[in-house]
Amino acid sequence: MSTLNPAQKKAVEHQNGPLLVLAGAGSGKTRVITQRIARLLERGVPPSAIVALTFTNKAAGEMAERVHGILGAKGSAKRKGGPRGSAGLTICTFHSFGLGVLTRERKQAGSAFTIFDQGDCLGVVKEALRSIDAGKKFDASAVLARISNAKNAFTKPSEFAVREGDLYDEITKEVFPKYESALRTFSAVDFDDLVCEVARIWTDRADVLARWQDRYRYILVDEYQDTNRAQLTLLRLLAEAHKNICVVGDDDQAIYGWRGADVRNILEFEDHFPGADVVKLEDNYRSCKAIIDVANAVIAKRLDSRHQKVLRTSREGEEKITVLVAPTPDIEAEHVAQQIRRRIKDDHVRPRNIAVLYRSNGQAKVIEEALRSEGIGYRLVGGQQFFERKEVKDLLAYLKLAMNRHDEISLRRIVNYPARGVGEASVERLALHALAKGWTMWQAIERVDALDDVSGSAREGCRELEKIVGELRKKILIDGTQASIAARWLADRIGLKTELDANSGSPQIAAKRWANVEALFQTFSRREAREISGQEANRESALETFLNALTLDFSENEEEAKDLVTLSTLHGAKGLEFEIVYLIGCEEGLLPHSRTLDTKTTDVAPQDLEEERRLFYVGVTRAKDRLTLSRCKARGVRGKAVLRTPSRFLSDIPEERVTEVEVTGAPQMAPGELAASANALLAALDALE
DNA sequence: TGCTGCTCAGTTTTT
DNA sequence: CTGAGCAGCA
Numbered sequence: 001m002s003t004l005n006p007a008q009k010k011a012v013e014h015q016n017g018p019l020l021v022l023a024g025a026g027s028g029k030t031r032v033i034t035q036r037i038a039r040l041l042e043r044g045v046p047p048s049a050i051v052a053l054t055f056t057n058k059a060a061g062e063m064a065e066r067v068h069g070i071l072g073a074k075g076s077a078k079r080k081g082g083p084r085g086s087a088g089l090t091i092c093t094f095h096s097f098g099l100g101v102l103t104r105e106r107k108q109a110g111s112a113f114t115i116f117d118q119g120d121c122l123g124v125v126k127e128a129l130r131s132i133d134a135g136k137k138f139d140a141s142a143v144l145a146r147i148s149n150a151k152n153a154f155t156k157p158s159e160f161a162v163r164e165g166d167l168y169d170e171i172t173k174e175v176f177p178k179y180e181s182a183l184r185t186f187s188a189v190d191f192d193d194l195v196c197e198v199a200r201i202w203t204d205r206a207d208v209l210a211r212w213q214d215r216y217r218y219i220l221v222d223e224y225q226d227t228n229r230a231q232l233t234l235l236r237l238l239a240e241a242h243k244n245i246c247v248v249g250d251d252d253q254a255i256y257g258w259r260g261a262d263v264r265n266i267l268e269f270e271d272h273f274p275g276a277d278v279v280k281l282e283d284n285y286r287s288c289k290a291i292i293d294v295a296n297a298v299i300a301k302r303l304d305s306r307h308q309k310v311l312r313t314s315r316e317g318e319e320k321i322t323v324l325v326a327p328t329p330d331i332e333a334e335h336v337a338q339q340i341r342r343r344i345k346d347d348h349v350r351p352r353n354i355a356v357l358y359r360s361n362g363q364a365k366v367i368e369e370a371l372r373s374e375g376i377g378y379r380l381v382g383g384q385q386f387f388e389r390k391e392v393k394d395l396l397a398y399l400k401l402a403m404n405r406h407d408e409i410s411l412r413r414i415v416n417y418p419a420r421g422v423g424e425a426s427v428e429r430l431a432l433h434a435l436a437k438g439w440t441m442w443q444a445i446e447r448v449d450a451l452d453d454v455s456g457s458a459r460e461g462c463r464e465l466e467k468i469v470g471e472l473r474k475k476i477l478i479d480g481t482q483a484s485i486a487a488r489w490l491a492d493r494i495g496l497k498t499e500l501d502a503n504s505g506s507p508q509i510a511a512k513r514w515a516n517v518e519a520l521f522q523t524f525s526r527r528e529a530r531e532i533s534g535q536e537a538n539r540e541s542a543l544e545t546f547l548n549a550l551t552l553d554f555s556e557n558e559e560e561a562k563d564l565v566t567l568s569t570l571h572g573a574k575g576l577e578f579e580i581v582y583l584i585g586c587e588e589g590l591l592p593h594s595r596t597l598d599t600k601t602t603d604v605a606p607q608d609l610e611e612e613r614r615l616f617y618v619g620v621t622r623a624k625d626r627l628t629l630s631r632c633k634a635r636g637v638r639g640k641a642v643l644r645t646p647s648r649f650l651s652d653i654p655e656e657r658v659t660e661v662e663v664t665g666a667p668q669m670a671p672g673e674l675a676a677s678a679n680a681l682l683a684a685l686d687a688l689e
Numbered sequence: 690t691g692c693t694g695c696t697c698a699g700t701t702t703t704t
Numbered sequence: 705c706t707g708a709g710c711a712g713c714a
Contacts, residue, residue, distance in 0.1 A: 055703065056703060056704080057704085093704065094704080096704085117704080118702090118704085136710080191703085192704095256703090258700080258701065259701080359700070359701075360699095360700050360701070362699080362700090362706090416690095419690075419691090551704085552704060553704085569700085571700090590700095593701080594700090595700055611701095638699075638705065638706095639705040639706090640705090
């Protein structure tokens with residue numbers, strides 16, 4: 001598709017006023033956004049007046065790259081109308097956009113801040129729960145989720161409404177104000193603040209808002225169906241003056257409702273932005289006919305309000321998709337792995353063009369084992385995130401603390417790591433002193449000699465910590481040492497490698513952890529190379545900016561170039577495409593997930609069965625050429641073998657598009673106890689039939 | 690202070 | 705059945 005189709009063209013050519021682009025799966029959405037940006041520039045809109053917002057760093061990176069590609073090609077071919085290029089464009093995530101605004105606005109007010117990631121915030125909630133003696137009675141992450149929801153709806157702690165008899169609401173009502181004031185004392189903001197605070201400043205300060213409106217006259221938003229209320233507010237404020245806002249999304253692919261995304265944003269766009277033009281992209285360039293038929297059939301059954309879309313494709317291909325029925329998950333995995341091997345070996349499909357998708361991460365394990373035994377290389381999307389790893393967070397905590405000594409969460413994290421005699425009891429004593437005297441915890445450490453009830457060893461440890469942090473500050477602020485160098489020095493100074501070697505259990509694990517630390521150094525070096533610094537007024541804000549940016553974008557060395565089979569959750573697969581897709585575990589209780597059928601008290605939002613349908617739809621529409629939906633007749637659930645019902649979504653698929661294949665287990669495989677009991681169950685079932 | 694053994698829960702997750 | 709997180713002990 002080298003030329004734009006009429007709908008795409010309309011979206012690209014539209015210049016002023018609000019525009020909603022309803023982009024069906026595989027309809028060339030990114031292409032429309034990037035071409036539109038190029039077109040705006042071509043018409044003489046200065047790059048600095050354009051902002052394109054995404055949800056992930058990856059999406060922002062890809063978009064920037066593609067815009068650059070178009071412009072680079074065009075620019076060099078016919079270089080006439082003045083400076084025209086992607087330089088100066090703002091293409092970033094909502095959060096880093098918010099960080100930019102906040103940094104600029106706060107700098108004028110002269111205050112620095114640290115960004116707390118989810119783990120840090122969870123620490124704040126846990127501490128608050130402990131302080132009101134409710135530590136183990138409540139799930140801190142459930143409370144944090146409610147706080148986050150409230151913040152995104154601009155609810156102040158004092159306005160938080162408790163639903164009658166909801167224990168989690170009651171505890172959240174108590175924790176919320178403590179959480180907010182803790183963040184303030186720590187000079188910290190959470191991810192939500194990066195969006196909410198901007199919206200708040202803009203609401204309160206017409207002059208500030210006017211400045212930003214003046215700067216950004218063209219707004220583009222990707223994956224609009226995933227925006228939450230705070231993001232909508234931010235966009236409405238920014239677009240208020242010029243009304244040039246173009247959003248692109250697909251309500252059929254709204255799968256983040258549980259995270260606060262409000263699909264009504266895309267459904268009611270025309271109410272929020274009156275006079276909006278609407279363009280529907282329904283031509284699918286990705287999948288062949290059978291897959292599109294299946295996708296359309298599944299999504300047509302949506303019960304909730306939606307923008308009506310029917311995908312079309314001109315791609316022929318396989319007549320049918322496959323539904324694979326296996327007795328148990330091991331056998332399901334075994335067959336999927338064998339088929340993948342055949343596709344690679346016999347049909348010469350590149351591993352990178354194959355994916356196995358599933359509803360929950362736990363399902364990956366059996367697939368991994370099966371792929372390993374077939375000798376097939378794979379890469380796991382998601383899983384434990386790099387920045388969640390302890391050794392990485394520990395090292396970062398030192399740096400964050402050195403830059404912001406109000407950051408008590410980072411302080412608590414490393415005060416006794418590696419062990420230096422400052423135990424839990426001592427920390428509590430220090431915290432108590434700080435509270436009584438109105439000091440920060442760091443001040444309590446600095447002034448430990450004035451405190452009489454702190455043990456000698458703890459005192460010693462505090463002095464040591466103070467010294468390390470002091471030296472670190474000096475290196476960075478006075479000597480101007482680069483972060484990568486300072487981090488290496490620090491790891492050495494605290495004996496991190498020795499610590500990891502001693503406490504990792506095995507040399508292999510120790511090596512892996514140290515490799516993570518090395519990867520952190522790499523990340524630092526890469527960023528230093530990329531960012532020609534010197535823009536910051538001083539070194540302190542340079543490193544602070546650096547660390548904040550790192551908190552928002554902690555991408556590891558990209559391994560995407562490797563030719564490996566992809567294993568991913570359905571959520572993780574959004575936006576990706578593969579020639580061959582296996583969607584495993586198409587069973588009631590898994591897809592749709594049981595927790596959407598039976599909502600827990602800790603859940604923030606009632607889970608929506610329709611969202612599971614959309615998730616299934618997202619899975620189906622990832623496939624270009626071949627799709628296999630698989631399910632098991634029985635599986636172990638919490639140690640017990642349970643018979644499984646096929647997913648309700650399977651029955652929405654037109655029969656004439658399906659080949660059902662029932663497979664059996666390989667008898668030479670030693671059956672585990674669970675497999676045995678599952679087999680017994682299946683035998684009993686057969687007897688009944 | 691650190692480890693072992695017990696209990697409990699068990700989706701999706703980016704920023 | 706597993707893994708995480710905490711309590712109790714050495």
